[in-house]
Amino acid sequence: MNRRNFLKNSLMTAATITTLAGLMIKPKRVYAGWPKESFDITDLSESIKSVYGHDNLEESSKVKLKVPDIAENGAIVPVNVKTSLDNVESIMLFVENNPQPLSSGYNFSSKSRPIIGTRIKMGKTSTVMAAVKSNGKIYTSAKEVKITIGGCGG
Amino acid sequence: MSTIKIRAKESKGAVTVKALMKHPMETGQRKDKKTGGKIPAHFIQEVVGKANGDEVITVHWGPAVSKNPYLTFVYSGSKGDKVELKWTDNKGNTDSKIAEVK
Numbered sequence: 001m002n003r004r005n006f007l008k009n010s011l012m013t014a015a016t017i018t019t020l021a022g023l024m025i026k027p028k029r030v031y032a033g034w035p036k037e038s039f040d041i042t043d044l045s046e047s048i049k050s051v052y053g054h055d056n057l058e059e060s061s062k063v064k065l066k067v068p069d070i071a072e073n074g075a076i077v078p079v080n081v082k083t084s085l086d087n088v089e090s091i092m093l094f095v096e097n098n099p100q101p102l103s104s105g106y107n108f109s110s111k112s113r114p115i116i117g118t119r120i121k122m123g124k125t126s127t128v129m130a131a132v133k134s135n136g137k138i139y140t141s142a143k144e145v146k147i148t149i150g151g152c153g154g
Numbered sequence: 155m156s157t158i159k160i161r162a163k164e165s166k167g168a169v170t171v172k173a174l175m176k177h178p179m180e181t182g183q184r185k186d187k188k189t190g191g192k193i194p195a196h197f198i199q200e201v202v203g204k205a206n207g208d209e210v211i212t213v214h215w216g217p218a219v220s221k222n223p224y225l226t227f228v229y230s231g232s233k234g235d236k237v238e239l240k241w242t243d244n245k246g247n248t249d250s251k252i253a254e255v256k
Contacts, residue, residue: 034199039216076220098218099183105214106227112210113168117226121181121218 035105044094044101048131051092051102052138057131060085060139065130067145071122074147080117081141085134088114092133097126122147160253162237169231169255171203173239174224181217197244198223204238205231205255231255 041047048055066080081091091114093103098121106116114132122128122145129142157176162169175198182195201213210229225239233255240250 033212034214039214078224080226095218100216100218103216103218107212107214109208109210109229111205111208111229111231113228113230115226115228117172117224119220119224121179121220 035102038102039100041102042100044096047094047101051105051131052133057138057140059141060132061141063130063132063139063141065128065141065143067128067143069144070146070148072148074122074124074149076119077122077128077145077147078117078119079128079130080115081130081132082115083132083134083139085114085132085139087135089133091116092131093118093120094129094131095120095122095126096129097124098122156251157249158239158241158251160237160239160251162235162253162255164231164233164235164255167230167232168228169205169235169237170226170228171237171239172224172226174222175201175239175241175249176222177241177243179217179219179221179223183217195244198241199244201225201239201241203227203229204240205229205235207236207238 038047038050041050045055062085063083071077079093088108091106094101095103103120104118125146127142127144129140131138131140159174162171177198178196180193180196184193186193195217197217198215202209203211211227235255236252237255238250238252240248242248
């Protein structure tokens with residue numbers, strides 16, 4: 001192989017590798033919207049701060065949080081949230097005594113109504129808090145759920 | 155077979171979408187009883203809900219959402235709308251399904 005061809009080939013190989021590497025990285029960028037840091041935090045108030053940038057919360061009777069008083073199985077705790085507040089941007093669910101308090105987040109568009117329901121895991125008895133972002137302010141409602149069997153262990 | 159089941163029903167201009175997704179939702183904290191090692195985390199991170207192609211809701215889930223997760227949401231729409239749900243998990247797997255509003 002002469003020098004010119006060698007250079008040409010190695011350049012092409014390099015280009016191919018770069019393209020492949022680019023393709024391999026790509027799927028990760030899709031999750032840029034998933035707030036990994038907030039989901040990793042283990043302290044409730046730090047978690048709230050990382051989501052909103054502050055922890056200026058206001059309890060409101062307009063946030064309706066429906067959770068059971070006692071859940072026999074911590075692996076499946078039904079949670080329903082609705083609110084009569086307007087211009088709702090998002091609803092976030094926090095579980096104080098879970099390893100990572102941030103449980104899930106729901107971001108709305110102008111078409112959606114601020115009503116959500118899901119099932120979450122709870123390791124032990126804890127306060128569950130729903131936080132609603134409406135007109136730039138955070139309104140909350142919290143309730144304790146007693147757990148008879150934890151859902152996060154083995 | 156799809157991992158998603160959707161039921162979408164309209165009443166007085168509000169469409170209620172109820173969905174069940176089949177997924178292990180491993181937290182990464184559970185131990186494998188045979189090997190004693192941790193079972194790696196494997197959970198749905200994002201669910202996007204669309205109605206007739208327009209994004210209605212973007213859901214971010216952590217590992218503390220139950221196995222075979224359930225999701226309800228409501229939007230302003232009508233009968234015959236095409237509701238699409240798509241989930242993406244932390245390993246990059248995805249699945250989606252379209253259902254018609256009844």
